[in-house]
Amino acid sequence: MILASPSPLGVALGIATALAYGSTAAAASRLDRKASQILLGLAWLLHAATLIHGLATGHARFGFAPALSVTAWLVLTVYAVESRMYPHLNVRRVLALMGGAAVLLALVFPGSPLHVSASPWLPLHLALGIASYGLFAAAVIHAWLMGRAETQMRQATAPEGGLPLLTLERLTFRFVTGGFVLLTATLVAGLLFSEQLYGTSVRAWKWDHKSVFSVLAWLTFGVLLIGRARFGWRGRAATRVLYAGSLLLLLAYVGSRFVLEVILHRTIA
Structure with missing residues (x-):
């Protein structure tokens, strides 16, 4: 899900972004923290420019790879804010590799155009879903x-100066809570307003693979939050439930779209 256009400028921006992420990952161990953050910040800005270019063209395109690209950019945005408060959060190489891979995938699989009968409110609905993806990815x-x-x-x-476990745990569940709220809003909007969002040719709600996996993911995250609040779930038990819910959510849209676009070669938005 991304407002993107496979134009020459968009392709050039995507390639430049992938190269910037690759350079950051390759040089992360040889540069000090400030220099590697500057490189990662440049890649993040190029990534943002790629997304803005897609918005400027006005051609909405949606697919599994663009969804991963936007999710990666959101995670990097979270890191950019969080690293100001927690400078010892050292995941620059991992994030650079993730961002570069996501951008390259979006270049190869740019998605399909949004249906002409879709509502102008549909991008907001999709933005809620993508934002929940980003928050759950940050939690993972x-x-x-x-x-x-x-x-x-x-x-x-353990290296000196790292983030305390309790701080990491608190941040993890803050992202889970935020993602759960946005996922709930996304599912409610899809349940109640599908015809208005996607057009009258689309049924109000159907139990397809995307809906089933989305609901299963929502239930898993709900159980995780209840378990933490009522029974004090933490550590490996809690993270396993988080990983399970995240996998289900990944299968919900990204997985179903991958099957449609890559295996079945269908371009339904």
């Missing part, structure tokens, strides 16, 4: 950092 990265920190503590190899 923090959960991974939390697991890595736990392993390092057990092996007595």
Whole structure:
């Protein structure tokens, strides 16, 4: 899901963005924190320019790869804000690799145009869904950092100055909570206003693969939040539930669109 255009300028911006991300990942271990952050910031700006160019063209295109591209940019935006408060959050190489891969995928699989009968409100509905993807992706990265920190503590190899486990855990569940709220809004809008959003040719609600996986993901995240609030779930048990819910959510849109676009070669928006 992205407002993007496969124009020559859009392709050039995408290639420049991927190169900037690749350079950041390759040089991350040789540069100091400030220099690598500058490189990552440049890649982030190029990524933003690619998305803005798509908005300026006015041709809405949607697909699994553009959805991953926007999600990666949102995660990097979260990191840009968060690194100001927590300078020891060192995941620049991982984020650069993720961003570069997502941009390249969006160049190869740019998605399909939005149906002409769709409502002007549809981009807002899709934006809610993408924002929930971004927040859950940020939660997954923090959960991974939390697991890595736990392993390092057990092996007595934890670096000095790293983020405390409790801080990582608190950040993880803040992102889960925010993503759950946005996912709930997305599902409610799809349940109640599908015909208005997608056009009268679309049924109000249908239990296709996307709907089933989305609801399963929503239930999984709801169970996770209830389990944490009522039973104090934390650590590996909580992160496993988070990973399961995130996988279901990934299958909901990205997985179903991948099957339609790449395997079945269908271009339904």
